[in-house]
Amino acid sequence: MAKSKVIPHHDVPLDQIIKPENIIFKKTKLFTDNVLSYCPGCGHGVAHRLILEVIEEMGIADKVIGIAPVGCSVLAYEFMDLDMQEAAHGRAPALATGIKRTNPDKFVFSYQGDGDLAAIGTAETIHAANRGENITVIFINNGIYGMTGGQMAPTTLEGMKTSTTPYGRDPRQMGHPIKITELVAQLPGTCYVTRQAVHTAALVRKAKKAIRRAFEYQKANKGLSFVEIVSNCNSGWKMTPVQAIKWLEENMLPYYPLGDLKDVGLD
Amino acid sequence: MAKIAGAVVVDIDRCKGCELCVNECPFDVLAMSEDVNIKGYHYSYMKNPSACTGCLACALVCPDTVITVYRVKVPDTAKS
Ligand SMILES: Cc1ncc(C[n+]2csc(CCOP(=O)(O)OP(=O)(O)O)c2C)c(N)n1
Ligand code: SF4
Ligand code: SF4
Ligand code: SF4
Ligand SMILES: [Mg+2]
Numbered sequence: 340m341a342k343s344k345v346i347p348h349h350d351v352p353l354d355q356i357i358k359p360e361n362i363i364f365k366k367t368k369l370f371t372d373n374v375l376s377y378c379p380g381c382g383h384g385v386a387h388r389l390i391l392e393v394i395e396e397m398g399i400a401d402k403v404i405g406i407a408p409v410g411c412s413v414l415a416y417e418f419m420d421l422d423m424q425e426a427a428h429g430r431a432p433a434l435a436t437g438i439k440r441t442n443p444d445k446f447v448f449s450y451q452g453d454g455d456l457a458a459i460g461t462a463e464t465i466h467a468a469n470r471g472e473n474i475t476v477i478f479i480n481n482g483i484y485g486m487t488g489g490q491m492a493p494t495t496l497e498g499m500k501t502s503t504t505p506y507g508r509d510p511r512q513m514g515h516p517i518k519i520t521e522l523v524a525q526l527p528g529t530c531y532v533t534r535q536a537v538h539t540a541a542l543v544r545k546a547k548k549a550i551r552r553a554f555e556y557q558k559a560n561k562g563l564s565f566v567e568i569v570s571n572c573n574s575g576w577k578m579t580p581v582q583a584i585k586w587l588e589e590n591m592l593p594y595y596p597l598g599d600l601k602d603v604g605l606d
Numbered sequence: 607m608a609k610i611a612g613a614v615v616v617d618i619d620r621c622k623g624c625e626l627c628v629n630e631c632p633f634d635v636l637a638m639s640e641d642v643n644i645k646g647y648h649y650s651y652m653k654n655p656s657a658c659t660g661c662l663a664c665a666l667v668c669p670d671t672v673i674t675v676y677r678v679k680v681p682d683t684a685k686s
Contacts, residue, residue, distance in 0.1 A: 362675075540663035580626050
């Protein structure tokens with residue numbers, strides 16, 4: 340957030356403010372007590388929280404089944420106090436399809452990284468979207484394979500250095516970064532497709548509204564809802580978290596612009 | 607004098623020292639500690655508590671959700 344030029348001031352003693360009745364924000368109960376396994380500053384943690392807050396606010400925790408991917412968020416089921424199933428790498432939308440078709444009264448979501456969703460799982464992603472499966476896909480795009488040591492992903496930006504592109508991604512050899520969210524938005528099976536980010540407070544508020552809308556679409560049986568979150572991988576990018584969110588703003592967002600790509604209407 | 611007063615409590619031993627909250631606070635309330643927590647990370651604390659409005663910005667960006675935010679209307683007696 341931009342630093343304010345005017346610094347406010349109050350004289351209320353802390354012990355008069357820090358009382359249970361004055362809490363305006365605390366961790367949702369849908370987090371387990373486990374410490375997140377993510378690196379300091381990793382956007383996965385915020386993305387987890389927003390999903391859990393939406394589920395808590397909709398009062399549907401006992402009706403949700405989540406699918407965890409392979410990638411840094413492979414242990415998502417350790418952190419989300421929900422019914423969850425682990426998928427083989429990239430197969431989350433196929434697993435979600437089966438679970439939703441046999442449990443149509445449940446809310447089913449997949450949580451997937453860009454390597455999982457846009458590389459090994461491209462077929463599952465595109466075809467689940469094309470079939471209009473009534474599921475919600477949460478897609479964390481950090482432009483890299485975080486878990487395995489920062490290798491190039493299909494989403495890696497042109498010129499971006501990774502452990503497998505030490506001189507930067509060269510599109511002549513490696514193709515251009517895939518905008519899979521734009522591809523998915525073209526398919527008639529999708530009802531709501533949006534790209535969000537979570538590295539500032541204002542963007543966190545917007546991303547939460549988008550996740551809420553995606554679940555509302557699922558409730559209304561409208562087809563596949565898809566929320567990309569452009570995120571940071573400080574370790575893979577070899578930056579501090581604060582450097583990484585600046586780099587994300589300056590490099591990721593011009594190529595992956597934020598906003599709704601498709602919103603067919605809820606009623 | 608501000609009409610609202612805020613405060614945050616950081617769960618020190620779960621803070622990973624990423625500094626995103628310090629970066630995000632519009633009023634420079636937060637700073638990183640000199641000492642380290644149980645995991646060896648410097649942790650976030652209120653260096654300038656009287657400027658906190660309870661705006662939530664720090665808590666919303668904290669990837670580990672270790673910040674709890676409190677807010678009160680400033681009681682008349684505390685207004686100058
Ligand atoms: C079938 C199979 N192939 C390859 C791997 C190795 N592998 C594990 S995670 C991963 C990529 C993860 O990247 P991404 O989905 O972007 O998640 P991130 O860690 O960046 O959040 C790969 C290739 C695997 N576990 N299984
Ligand atoms: S390697 Fe990257 S994506 Fe994985 S936890 Fe660390 S910062 Fe997050
Ligand atoms: S609640 Fe707002 S003012 Fe208070 S420390 Fe957090 S960001 Fe700063
Ligand atoms: S954002 Fe959270 S984890 Fe990072 S320094 Fe602040 S309190 Fe600690
Ligand atoms: Mg990734």
